[in-house]
Structures are given as C-alpha cells and as structure tokens.
Amino acid sequence: MSSAVPQDEGEPGPPPVPVLAAPWSLRPATPADAATVHAWMHRPHVATRWDQAWPRERWDDEIAHQLAGGHSRPCLVSHDGAELAYVEIYRVAHDGLREHYDAGAHDLGLHVAIGEEDRTGAGLGTALLDALAGALLRADPRCARIVLEPEEGNAAMHRALAKAGFAATARVALPHKVAVLHVRDRAPAA
Numbered sequence: 001m002s003s004a005v006p007q008d009e010g011e012p013g014p015p016p017v018p019v020l021a022a023p024w025s026l027r028p029a030t031p032a033d034a035a036t037v038h039a040w041m042h043r044p045h046v047a048t049r050w051d052q053a054w055p056r057e058r059w060d061d062e063i064a065h066q067l068a069g070g071h072s073r074p075c076l077v078s079h080d081g082a083e084l085a086y087v088e089i090y091r092v093a094h095d096g097l098r099e100h101y102d103a104g105a106h107d108l109g110l111h112v113a114i115g116e117e118d119r120t121g122a123g124l125g126t127a128l129l130d131a132l133a134g135a136l137l138r139a140d141p142r143c144a145r146i147v148l149e150p151e152e153g154n155a156a157m158h159r160a161l162a163k164a165g166f167a168a169t170a171r172v173a174l175p176h177k178v179a180v181l182h183v184r185d186r187a188p189a190a
Helices: 031-041 044-050 056-068 096-100 124-139 155-163
Strands: 024-028 072-079 082-091 108-114 145-148 167-174 177-185
Touching: 024 124, 031 044, 031 056, 031 072, 031 082, 044 108, 056 072, 072 124, 082 124, 096 167, 108 124, 124 145, 124 155, 155 167, 155 177
Parallel strands: 108 145
Antiparallel strands: 024 072, 072 082, 082 108, 145 177, 167 177
C-alpha cells in the first residue's frame, strides 16, 4: 500500500472529530447517549456483528472511558436530522489492529453500527462510509489511510465498503473475530 502523504511518525494525538456535510451530521457522544447506544447494541442486526449487547452501566462506563482517553472517539451520526449510527473513530497506532498491516502513526480506524435495521439496505451505509472517510482525511491531513475490519461473514458491510472506495486487503485473525481488513488510501493529489 502506497501513501501519497508522508507519515510523520511522531505522536499524533487523539483522533479528530470530523465535520460531515449535509445531509449528515456527526457529534461526539456524551454520557447521556449511552441509552441510545445500549438500545442499538441490543438490536439483533447489530448484536450479531458487534457482540457488545452489554448492560447499560457498561455502556455508561465505555463511553466515559473513551471520552477520557486519547485512543478512540465515540460519536453519533445523524442523517437528515435523525440519529442513524454509532461510530468509533480510533488511532490504529494505539490499537491491536496495527499488528496486522503496516500502519502509519496517523492512520485512522472506524467501527460503524447503523442502529435502526429499517434504515439499512438502502445505500445509507455506503454513503456514510464515503462521507466519514472523506471527512476524516480532510480533518487530519497527515492521515494516509482509513481502515475498517468487519467480520469476515458480514457480506453487506464488505459490499458497502467496496462501493465507498475501500479495498479489501487482508484476512486477519483478531482475538474476538476473523475479519477482513479494508483500506481507503488518501487519493494522490492531481
């Protein structure tokens, strides 16, 4: 994988919180959002992929932990003003995923869950992935790659990622799943 942007291997700081263009909006999650995330994680279409149908108190703790640290940023995404997805933006250099590819210090990873099943299957996931990747690359000019590692059997996510410009690059055995690493490189300047 080539990178059009030289990677500064210095400590990059916490992941950025990007600004999405309308009809999208993204905001950092707050402790009050734990109820929404908890409910979404218990929906069958999310629970089977995330395996985080935790008690509400654990989600309270998880969101507070992420907000207090520099590794990951929990966010909520809305489409046309209606909450749609829970997103975690993380620095790959601070994550176990860094062991599975040549990660740059500023590479960013995403975890994405569309909370309402009736809003899946209509192209919103692809559009969201494309919007997130573009916004993150604009928010961190030193970021060379955006990566996701969906479960190997998540065919819908693999299709959405391909349509959003991500390339499947490797099958990786993670502690909690077998995944496919998808990478979207920063496009070279024209």
